Amino acid sequence: MAGARRGRRPGAPDTRAAILAAARSQFASHGVAGATIRGIAGEAGVDAALVHHYFGSKDDLFMAAMELPVDPRQVLAPVIAAGPEGAAERFLRALLEAWDDPDLQPTLVGFVRGVLEPGGARLLAEGFLPVVIEPVGRALGLDRPEHRMPLVASQVIGIVMLRYVLRVEPLASMPRERLVATYAPTVQRYLTGPLP
Known part of the structure; x- marks a missing residue:
């Protein structure tokens, strides 16, 4: 299909949720030390820079993935x-x-x-x-x-x-x-x- 977009999807309303789901999966499988932003981004189908854009550091992403009512x-x-x-x-x-x-x-x-x-x-x-x-x-x-x-x-x-x-x-x-x-x-x- 001509003009079809290739590669990872750009930021969208569901992107943040996809990153959090991938982060929970990666943290559960590999722990915080073993999980990587690149691996989380890959599982979410986004660029690693987008993960940093939404969440900053890996520690901040971990806290967001835990969905606690207070940090x-x-x-x-x-x-x-x-x-x-x-x-x-x-x-x-x-x-x-x-x-x-x-x-x-x-x-x-x-x-x-x-x-x-x-x-x-x-x-x-x-x-x-x-x-x-x-x-x-x-x-x-x-x-x-x-x-x-x-x-x-x-x-x-x-x-x-x-x-x-x-x-x-x-x-x-x-x-x-x-x-x-x-x-x-x-x-x-x-x-x-x-x-x-």
Whole structure:
């Protein structure tokens, strides 16, 4: 057919959705480190420059693909800005404020349930941890953040699972400040205390 357009399709209303679908597929299959913008673009049938145009960095694309109602990097920015001392209390308070928000909670719970499905573990271990959690430790200037931040994540994931997904008492109805006071010493030790 004369004049038929060849090559990858240009930006269109469905392009953003196609990129996000391809990104979810690639991140689930390869993790954030193994997925490439070029591979995501190829699966979406667009040019890699268009992926950058819509989403910027690969980390930003990962966060968009997760479809969270709030960007946890923005929620945690004040935690980082105030430095490592007392960071555990600020970290837990910021986390719990977001999760206790009735407008955010259903989507956040849905995200956690998705992590429990096949492929979801990779999104957590090779996506959410390196894109959101580990950078907090680096930004706080912690030594060995690659060891400290998974320990922090173990506490946070436990709180989220028991309080919001499984609704186990007394965590499910415990006042936020009591929960912070209970967990903060352990989380702070993971952040700044001596590691074995």
